[in-house]
Amino acid sequence: MPLDGTYLIHGTAMPVPPLAAGLYVVSTPIGNLRDITIRALETLAAAELVLCEDTRHSATLLEHYGIRTPRRSLHEHNERERISEVLALLAEGKAIAQISDAGTPLLSDPGFPLVRAVREAGLPVFAVPGASALLAALASAGLPTDRFSFIGFLPPKAGARINAIAPLAGREETLVFYESPRRLADSLSALAERFGPRPAAVALELTKRFERIFTGTLPELAARFAEGDTKGEAVVLVAGAEPGAVAAAADWQGALTEAMARQPLREAVDEITHRFNLRRKDVYDAALALRG
Numbered sequence: 001m002p003l004d005g006t007y008l009i010h011g012t013a014m015p016v017p018p019l020a021a022g023l024y025v026v027s028t029p030i031g032n033l034r035d036i037t038i039r040a041l042e043t044l045a046a047a048e049l050v051l052c053e054d055t056r057h058s059a060t061l062l063e064h065y066g067i068r069t070p071r072r073s074l075h076e077h078n079e080r081e082r083i084s085e086v087l088a089l090l091a092e093g094k095a096i097a098q099i100s101d102a103g104t105p106l107l108s109d110p111g112f113p114l115v116r117a118v119r120e121a122g123l124p125v126f127a128v129p130g131a132s133a134l135l136a137a138l139a140s141a142g143l144p145t146d147r148f149s150f151i152g153f154l155p156p157k158a159g160a161r162i163n164a165i166a167p168l169a170g171r172e173e174t175l176v177f178y179e180s181p182r183r184l185a186d187s188l189s190a191l192a193e194r195f196g197p198r199p200a201a202v203a204l205e206l207t208k209r210f211e212r213i214f215t216g217t218l219p220e221l222a223a224r225f226a227e228g229d230t231k232g233e234a235v236v237l238v239a240g241a242e243p244g245a246v247a248a249a250a251d252w253q254g255a256l257t258e259a260m261a262r263q264p265l266r267e268a269v270d271e272i273t274h275r276f277n278l279r280r281k282d283v284y285d286a287a288l289a290l291r292g
Contacts, residue, residue, distance in 0.1 A: 004068055004069075005045060005046060006045060006066065007041045007042070007044070007045040007065045007066055007067050008065055008066030009041075009065075013066070014041075016041075016042040016045045016046040017042065017046070018046065019042075019043060019046040019047060019095040020095065020124070021090065021093040021094060021095055021124070022090065022095060022096075022123065022124035022125060022126055023086070023090060023096050023097075023098060023114070023115070023118045023123065023124070023125045023126070024043050024047060024095065024096065024097045024098065024125075024126045024127075024128055025098050025104075025105050025106065025111065025115065025125065025126070025127050025128065026040050026043055026044060026097050026098065026099050026105070026128040026130075027040060027099075027103060027104040027105070027128060027129055027130030027131055027132065028040065028058075028061055028099050028100070028102060028103065028130065028131065029061065029102065029103075029130075029131050029207065030102045030103045030131045030132070030133045030136065030206055030207055031102065031205065031206060031207040031208035031211075032207040032208065033060075033061060033064050035130070035131045035207055036061075036065075036130060036131070037128070037129075037130050039128055040128050040130055041065055041067070043097055043128050044062065044065075044067050044069060044097050044099070045065075045067045045069060046095065047069055047095045047096055047097040048069070048070070048089075048094045048095055048096065049069065049070050049071075049072060049089065049094065049096045049097070050062070050067075050069045050070070050071045050072070050096075050097045050098075050099060051071075051072055051073075051074035051082070051086070051096060051097065051098040051099070051114075052071050052072070052073060052074065052099055052101075053073070053074065053075050053099070053100045053101045053105075053109060053110055054073065054075065054101055055071045055072070055073050057101050058071060058099060058101070059071070069097070074086075074098065074110060074111070074114065075110050076110045079110050079111070079113055079114060080113055082114070083113065083114055083117045086114060086118070087117060087118065087121050087123070090118060090121075090123045091121075091123065097128075098111055098114065098115075102131075102133070103131055103132050103133050103134075104129070104130065104131070104132045104134075107132065107134060107150070107152075108152045108153055108178050131207070133178070133203075133206055133233075133235050134150055134176055134178075134235065136203070136206045136207065136235075137176065137201070137203040137206060137213075137235035137237055138174070138176065138237065140203065140213055141201035141203060141213060141215065141237045142201065142215060143174045143199060143200075143201060143237050143238075143239050144173075144174050144239065144240070145174065147172075147173035147174065147240075148173050148174040148175070148176055149171060149173050149174075149175055149176065150176045151164075151168070151175055151176060151177050152177065152178055153177070153178050153179065153180070154177060154179065154183075154187050154190075156183060158186070158190070161186070161187065161190050162190055162194070165190055165191060165194045165195075166194060169194055169195060169241065170241050171240055171241060172240040172241050172242075172243060173240045174237060174238065174239060174240055175237070175238045175240065176235065176236070176237050177235070177236040177237075177238070178233060178234070178235060178236075179233065179234045179235075179236055180233055180234075181230040181231060181232060181233065181234065184202070184225055184230050184234050184236075185222070185225045185226050185227075185230075187236065188202070188218065188221050188222040188225055188236065189222045189226070191218050191222070191236070191238060192217075192218035192219045192221075192222040195218055195238060195241075196218070196219075196279075197217040197218060197219055198217060198218050198238055198239045198241075199215070199216075199217060199238075199239040200215070200216065200217065200218045200221055200236065200237060200238045200239065201213055201214065201215045201221075201236070201237045202214045202221055202225065202234055202235070202236055202237075203234065203235040203236075203237070204230065204231070204232055204234050205231065205232050206235065208232075218238065251276075252272055252275075252276040252278060252283070253286055253290075255272055255275065255276070256268060256269075256272045256283060256286060256287060256290065257290060259271050259272055260287060260290060260291070265287050265288075265291060268287060269283045269284050269287050
């Protein structure tokens with residue numbers, strides 16, 4: 001049985017160095033339990049408390065490495081209630097680790113209000129970096145990585161989802177989304193409808209035994225996932241707009257304004273649709289907005 005203040009590597013108890021007081025934001029594996037750093041293990045074993053998004057879920061990781069540090073839940077429903085308690089412990093000189101169910105905390109996970117409160121209280125916060133589904137997907141999808149934006153989860157309702165996607169159409173960097181298996185098909189369909197046949201990728205079960213990465217255009221991926229259940233949360237990556245796409249949008253919208261000034265709305269929409277080889281729905285929606 002491991003001793004307090006140690007962790008196990010292949011059955012061997014490893015001692016840990018003392019930990020300075022403060023809040024430690026610790027990255028944990030996104031699937032494969034071996035994707036954890038030595039520093040993360042030392043921090044979790046040496047801390048006086050581990051804050052977990054789900055204590056039962058995190059028990060698998062901590063028990064695998066023989067870490068017996070006390071655990072307490074910290075999730076979106078109780079985080080603000082926990083803040084004063086955690087601040088008091090930190091003020092006493094305690095070392096506290098914070099983890100999420102998988103990957104790097106605070107990336108579409110709980111933790112931001114706590115970290116902000118600790119910073120505002122003048123207490124130290126340390127990052128213990130490691131696994132991230134965002135970076136793992138970028139590294140293996142074959143899309144440009146020199147510039148990217150992490151969008152996170154799209155809204156679950158169709159109208160809000162469309163409104164969230166629309167402003168992203170002209171962005172030239174790779175866009176990265178997280179999505180649940182229940183909404184993956186709907187989100188891919190909405191992205192294909194707005195962005196057209198851009199290169200994209202869907203990463204599933206990253207680092208796990210059945211890891212899969214599907215690539216193709218957005219319409220192709222939308223068709224692939226239109227039916228059937230998907231296991232595990234997905235990372236969706238979409239190539240950015242071609243350079244000049246924003247300027248091109250300004251060109252056709254300006255032409256639409258001019259066309260509407262000299263002919264009925266429907267005729268103006270038909271003219272701009274054919275002149276700029278656009279989807280009629282996009283032009284029609286823009287025309288309604290201009291008229292409004």
